[in-house]
Amino acid sequence: MPALEESQGVNKVVDSVCKLSPDLLTETCRHILFYLQGQTKGVDSAEISDEFQRAGVRCDHEALQNIIRFLLLTFRSAGKSNLSGDDLVKRLEEGSSKWPKASLQVLHRLWSEHGASVRAQQEVESALSIGQLVDMQWKLGMAVSSDTCRSLNSPYVSLLLKIVEPSGQICQKSFEMTIPQFQNFHKQFKEMAAVMETV
């Protein structure tokens, strides 16, 4: 199998996926589906690479990563879009005319088997909603006066967090802290960083 240089569109990846035997395609997809169902913590490309070698198929590291990424995206979006096995096959055919019938049958069968579990896991994950910080802006302000107190004289730190949720949506959260609260926040963050270094 020739090495894939850069991802010149999905077609090159689709080419390499199409060339996989039904058995190898099944095995590779199972790894990915078990992960999407929440049964494994990740997709171990080294394990998959071993299986390829045992099957006598040469595949360099980058090409394999591209295949894994493609299948992850395909199944993940099929889950989010609530596609049936038939829908999935239709979508793949629309993307490329090169799909061998055998490969499409494998994908149809596997998705019909595992689709519901993948969707269930996706729902659990979005309920937990662990977001990632995209951007943090800060402001140091001084509350001077208000209608209930003419002389507030109170400094505060205001943070605006831009967070991307698992769904891909970006939301903003802002909040205020007194100076001592901010300093405690800072301290906690430093502790967290220290633990990360030792782990």
Place this chain on the structure above:
Amino acid sequence: MADVEASKSLSGLLNGIAQKVYYNNSEITEELLKDELYPELSQEEFKALHEKMKALIKSIATADMDPSQLEAFLTAQTKRQGSGGLGAEQAAALSRFWKSQRVRVRESLLSQSRWEPGLRGLSWRVDLHTAASRGDAAHSGPVALMELELGRAGQDSEFVCLEFDEAKVNQVLKKMSDIQESIDRIVHRT
């Protein structure tokens, strides 16, 4: 004897007013205060006393008076003629009240003027991800999970859960030292 009693009643009244106006204690009503502290007064007499004390406390709180400002203020009040005037005992009671309650009243006023959510709580843990390819970027190494509890006064908390890799944590730490630097500059100046 009567003076001590009068003093106790007035202190009770001042604390009752603080509970109602600043500490959100809905159990304290004007009626309750009258029945407990000034049963012998008529309704109009008590109302007048209550309004007068409330107005004085509000003036003191709004200006966040320090001890010398308070003394000047109370002295001026005692010099006033007629019903607007303040007795020496009353001035003393107000002085004692402000000395003990100033910080707490100020906290209450500060939180009233805070309209953004505040940080009510914070917890975190560090996980180790050993497998690759979760999501878009290959993730191996420590991942920090932090949960922020945010909320406005009198409202339920919202929990925001974030995950960070080491690079992100360092970015945030850099911003936090910028903030600390700004704080130090202000403190230095004042």
